[in-house]
Amino acid sequence: MTVKKDYYEILGVPKNASQKEIEEVYRRLAIQYHPDRHPPEKKDEMREKFKEISEAYAILSDPKKRKQYDMYGHAGIDSSYTAEDIFSGVDFSSVFRDIGDFGSVFEDLFDFFGVREKKRGPQRGADLEVPLNITLEEAFHGTEKPLSFYHTVICPVCKGSGAKLGSSKKVCPKCKGSGSINYSRGFFSIRETCPRCRGKGEVVDIPCDKCGGTGKIKQQENIVVKIPAGVDNGTSIRIKGKGEAGTEGAPSGDLYVSIRIQPHSIFVRQGDDLVSKIEIPYPIAVLGGEVEVPTIEGSKIKISIPSGTQPKKVFRVKSKGMPDLHTGKRGDLYIEIEIQIPTKLDEKQKRALKEYAKTLGIDI
Ligand SMILES: [Zn+2]
Ligand SMILES: [Zn+2]
Structure with a gap:
């Protein structure tokens, strides 16, 4: 091959x-x-x-x-x-x-x-793509979501023939049954599929009332989509046979559910890793200590901050990211440090800070 x-x-x-x-x-x-x-x-x-x-x-x-x-x-x-x-x-x-x-x-x-x-000949139906919005938490745990969409199905009245019950098909008057016509535009000339019969060479005599002769009708369908844990933006979930109807008994196309993950207030996803920012109090950055950080599970974990931690320092918590769609192995959580600068200090706190400044030779 x-x-x-x-x-x-x-x-x-x-x-x-x-x-x-x-x-x-x-x-x-x-x-x-x-x-x-x-x-x-x-x-x-x-x-x-x-x-x-x-x-x-x-x-x-x-x-x-x-x-x-x-x-x-x-x-x-x-x-x-x-x-x-x-x-x-x-x-x-x-x-x-x-x-x-x-x-x-x-x-x-x-x-x-x-x-x-x-x-x-019979033609398989076209595939269909429908977007589906989910939250990052739903992408983390996996979920089931109802989805409502429109697709074409075989007309239940004429069973796809397009002909009114009791009437039959006749030779297409436009192409005289050949299924194609010559099309020209200036010097350009190609043979094209006959638009009247779409290449079939025959057309219905009296069209079906329900579908107007097309043999298909548009119909709303409600399904529940199973979304595996670890899906990402743009992940496409294929649902066989839920696309557009085929012709002459050929199978329907497939439905592709295209996942869109809404932005999260805390986490930004990067592949299987998650990135978040936390603000820590100035004294903890200086002296060190423990702070609590949120995780995608909804629980909090403690991380220890070493003394002298600078703004923008990034800490990694292993295996607290998103699960891999195929292996389930979790990525990491990266936490970027921001330092709170207090905006309101009482007199006692101001005095203490001024005292401290003095030790640095700063006179405020
Ligand atoms: Zn019909
Ligand atoms: Zn024709």
Whole structure:
């Protein structure tokens, strides 16, 4: 098996490239690799290159697919999208609007990926991503959270056929059953999936009242999401089969619950470690002593402050951070010291402090 190249590397763009950069680079490379611009013996090689950059562009120009690729790599794309899904929604014509005829090379490309053929068969439903807010404490302990979201399901009335009960399907009048139509814009011409029948070649005669002929309806779903201890911002929890409905009996896509952790009043998370700040009284910083600090468990622990502790000094308490999502091993707690400067002193305290100042040769 050949290892698939990284999409960013293929286009030669950085991981944080903007959509505009990606489009510009793709446009430049597409012109460079266009098989018709090369001698016959080079055409095959260029065609492969062209396919490669077009696939990379199709993924990286789609924010959802790009995110999935960033998180899960090729495996994330391969498990979620068919070759056809990869190219669906990519408007190549807008990329090449001022350039001559790119049509034939795209036809090659779509033939290569089997796009037109696949359009007719059952299609797995799209994946869905829904954000879910939790607190840092919930991320620490793990929790179960109710989640309400909308997704498409197979229409219960027509069972997904889209046809009104008792009516049947007929040959699509727009594409005459071929499933595709030729589309042209200036010099640019490609064959596209028929928008009327979406490549199926047939349409319903009388549409189902419930779903309007689409075979699917949007429906609210209420589920309880089990959130394991140790999740972090951006952790994605996959719930199989709760995405959008598939067509013609194909399975639904998956639901990805994207965890968002609300900012905490005490702790800042850094990987599995937690960072907090505490203020200690000036005499304890000078003379040393013990102070209590809060932990993410909600309890307090004592830490000892050595004499002469300076502001910004950081103490580490081992294994009082967040649990690792996979191993459960806890990170550490880092405590940064701030020193309280008293703002209100009574006469007795002022006298004592002045006495002390005198010993340093400071006359107040
Ligand atoms: Zn229906
Ligand atoms: Zn059609």
